[in-house]
Amino acid sequence: MPNYQEFHRRSIEDRDGFWAEQARRIEWQTPPQRICNYDQPPFARWFEGGTTNLCHNAIDRHLKDRADQPALIAVSTETDSERTYSYAQLHSQVQCMAAALLDLGVRKGDRVLVYMPMIAEASFAMLACARIGAIHSVVFGGFASVSLASRIEDASPTVIVSADAGSRGGKVVPYKHLLDEAIALSSHKPQAVLMVDRQLAPMALTAGRDHTWASLQQKHQNAVVPCEWVDATHPSYTLYTSGTTGKPKGVQRDTGGYAVALAASMETIFCGKPGETYFCTSDIGWVVGHSYIIYGPLLAGMATILYEGLPIRPDGGIWWSLVEKYQVTVMFSAPTAIRVLKKQDPALLTRYDLSSLRTLFLAGEPLDEPTATWISQGLGKAIIDNYWQTESGWPILTIANGVEKAASKFGSPGVAMYGYDAKLLDESTGQELLGADQKGVLTIEGPLPPGCMQTVWKDDARFVKTYWESIPGKLVYNTFDWATRDKDGYYFILGRTDDVINVAGHRLGTREIEECIAGHPNISEVAVVGVADNLKGQVAMAFAIVKDTSGLVDDASRFALEGEVMKLVDQSIGAIGRPARVRFVTLLPKTRSGKLLRRAIQAVCEGRDPGDLTTMEDPSALQQIKDMV
Numbered sequence: 001m002p003n004y005q006e007f008h009r010r011s012i013e014d015r016d017g018f019w020a021e022q023a024r025r026i027e028w029q030t031p032p033q034r035i036c037n038y039d040q041p042p043f044a045r046w047f048e049g050g051t052t053n054l055c056h057n058a059i060d061r062h063l064k065d066r067a068d069q070p071a072l073i074a075v076s077t078e079t080d081s082e083r084t085y086s087y088a089q090l091h092s093q094v095q096c097m098a099a100a101l102l103d104l105g106v107r108k109g110d111r112v113l114v115y116m117p118m119i120a121e122a123s124f125a126m127l128a129c130a131r132i133g134a135i136h137s138v139v140f141g142g143f144a145s146v147s148l149a150s151r152i153e154d155a156s157p158t159v160i161v162s163a164d165a166g167s168r169g170g171k172v173v174p175y176k177h178l179l180d181e182a183i184a185l186s187s188h189k190p191q192a193v194l195m196v197d198r199q200l201a202p203m204a205l206t207a208g209r210d211h212t213w214a215s216l217q218q219k220h221q222n223a224v225v226p227c228e229w230v231d232a233t234h235p236s237y238t239l240y241t242s243g244t245t246g247k248p249k250g251v252q253r254d255t256g257g258y259a260v261a262l263a264a265s266m267e268t269i270f271c272g273k274p275g276e277t278y279f280c281t282s283d284i285g286w287v288v289g290h291s292y293i294i295y296g297p298l299l300a301g302m303a304t305i306l307y308e309g310l311p312i313r314p315d316g317g318i319w320w321s322l323v324e325k326y327q328v329t330v331m332f333s334a335p336t337a338i339r340v341l342k343k344q345d346p347a348l349l350t351r352y353d354l355s356s357l358r359t360l361f362l363a364g365e366p367l368d369e370p371t372a373t374w375i376s377q378g379l380g381k382a383i384i385d386n387y388w389q390t391e392s393g394w395p396i397l398t399i400a401n402g403v404e405k406a407a408s409k410f411g412s413p414g415v416a417m418y419g420y421d422a423k424l425l426d427e428s429t430g431q432e433l434l435g436a437d438q439k440g441v442l443t444i445e446g447p448l449p450p451g452c453m454q455t456v457w458k459d460d461a462r463f464v465k466t467y468w469e470s471i472p473g474k475l476v477y478n479t480f481d482w483a484t485r486d487k488d489g490y491y492f493i494l495g496r497t498d499d500v501i502n503v504a505g506h507r508l509g510t511r512e513i514e515e516c517i518a519g520h521p522n523i524s525e526v527a528v529v530g531v532a533d534n535l536k537g538q539v540a541m542a543f544a545i546v547k548d549t550s551g552l553v554d555d556a557s558r559f560a561l562e563g564e565v566m567k568l569v570d571q572s573i574g575a576i577g578r579p580a581r582v583r584f585v586t587l588l589p590k591t592r593s594g595k596l597l598r599r600a601i602q603a604v605c606e607g608r609d610p611g612d613l614t615t616m617e618d619p620s621a622l623q624q625i626k627d628m629v
């Protein structure tokens with residue numbers, strides 16, 4: 001096994017040699033002629049001259065070895081259904097969907113918008129697009145018509161694939177009227193709409209435009225649709241960021257680089273083996289779902305579980321029961337989901353036989369120590385934090401146990417992954433911070449490795465301006481996250497650069513303060529924001545959810561708890577980080593993907609307009625804060 005440091009060093013210093021080797025992990029119709037064309041920074045063109053197909057690599061290439069092995073396991077605790085598709089069955093379903101899309105007028109390079117719940121047909125649609133060289137744009141099924149309309153407008157899809165309804169906690173959420181409204185709102189009109197009828201909600205079909213999957217499925221039952229070989233640089237999809245810090249950005253991804261990066265990550269980071277089962281609890285509407293529900297596991301010849309439902313229904317043991325039943329070896333979830341489980345009976349973690357499970361990966365937001373400890377001790381399994389972005393498509397910081405076994409450090413997602421030339425820079429001078437434990441903005445020297453975004457969809461200028469021109473005098477990719485690195489190369493994310501607060505000249509990450517407050521035994525979750533202050537420039541303000549509220553009967557008891565929390569901050573960070581107020585709420589404003597909307601809280605605290613809130617989950621959380629301040 002090579003030494004990881006050496007592996008990483010080579011990926012930067014012998015970039016082309018390194019990635020030429022990695023490129024052999026996938027099948028090419030024509031091998032790449034040039035590994036990385038970085039003649040026009042910051043635009044990287046990976047594997048130029050190569051032609052391949054994502055669907056071929058995810059499905060067809062496995063048929064000779066594992067046609068009858070499970071590929072997709074679609075489980076819904078919403079409709080009480082479970083169905084396993086073998087690679088051969090998935091192959092035929094995807095061809096059928098591909099034929100239907102072609103029939104509806106979709107051609108190579110056209111966009112297909114997928115607005116779907118977590119059902120098998122959603123994955124057929126994504127894979128069918130890849131098969132025919134169409135570009136999918138998956139929109140999270142929880143979005144309402146205004147958000148959906150702006151994405152229809154931006155993607156200008158030839159066809160939209162949708163379903164009659166989603167379902168959440170047993171409650172049917174009809175989609176069709178939202179879709180119709182969104183199409184009416186958008187100036188772009190799709191040629192056709194393909195509706196999957198789950199028979200959960202009535203849907204009115206528009207004659208001439210709307211078609212049902214059932215009818216097209218029948219028409220194209222045994223369709224044979226060969227894979228369209230596309231250039232490595234051909235876009236495979238567009239996908240929006242979560243909108244935590246502002247208006248979501250449309251990320252455009254290529255084909256060849258993405259396939260290579262995912263295939264490499266499956267072996268080096270996730271250590272998943274062909275024939276095993278991977279269970280990622282994310283949603284196909286997010287990047288984690290694209291990379292590690294659909295493409296990554298299938299590229300690796302694994303079975304992948306597509307789960308529709310809550311983590312606590314019928315009870316908090318549902319995920320672990322699936323691990324037992326399907327012998328899951330690798331699992332991937334988010335801290336926000338683990339915090340939901342943490343409120344349930346911990347005995348549920350040990351009710352099932354989890355001997356197959358090797359590792360639980362968590363990503364999406366900072367993993368706080370109490371949550372990490374609770375889940376790793378409860379399961380008795382290794383937990384691996386990994387840090388990345390919609391933009392990157394695969395982990396930027398984590399541990400690559402498939403290259404060399406290394407220990408995780410609590411509070412750190414890990415070290416820079418191969419291909420990422422990560423650097424901490426001083427935000428105002430652009431100077432690199434080489435010493436240990438210095439705070440700076442996490443940046444990546446170009447070119448971004450394979451798998452990362454090519455550009456902002458239809459907006460090269462925004463790509464350059466947003467990501468590459470924010471540090472004075474340097475063309476460098478800005479993650480907009482604030483971090484430190486210790487002497488062993490482990491990074492610690494301190495929060496978003498937007499969330500760094502400046503108290504009387506001291507720069508503090510809100511994450512540091514949150515981490516400290518979350519250590520209080522009676523606090524389950526907390527958001528800290530910086531609020532303008534005449535005297536100090538900014539002060540911290542905390543909003544916390546209390547675990548056991550029975551003691552909070554009056555102002556005096558609330559005041560006492562507030563005092564305890566402040567003392568905790570005083571002790572570990574110092575009075576400089578002490579929040580001016582700690583207010584107790586029952587809910588915190590979050591995006592649909594479960595990320596804290598600190599900018600909205602901050603705006604409300606400062607009496608400003610909170611900006612784009614289209615990706616917010618439950619508006620009542622922000623209202624609660626508004627009422628308080």
Ligand code: ATP
Nearest residue numbers: 241242243244245364365366386387388389390493
């Ligand atoms: P937007 O870019 O639209 O504001 P977003 O940044 O939340 O939204 P995503 O791409 O979904 O959109 O999230 C990436 C961000 O999530 C990272 O930049 C980082 O702030 C945070 N993040 C992801 N994983 C981790 C992790 N393991 N630890 C800490 N933070 C993480």
Ligand code: MG
Nearest residue numbers: 241242245389
């Ligand atoms: Mg972001």
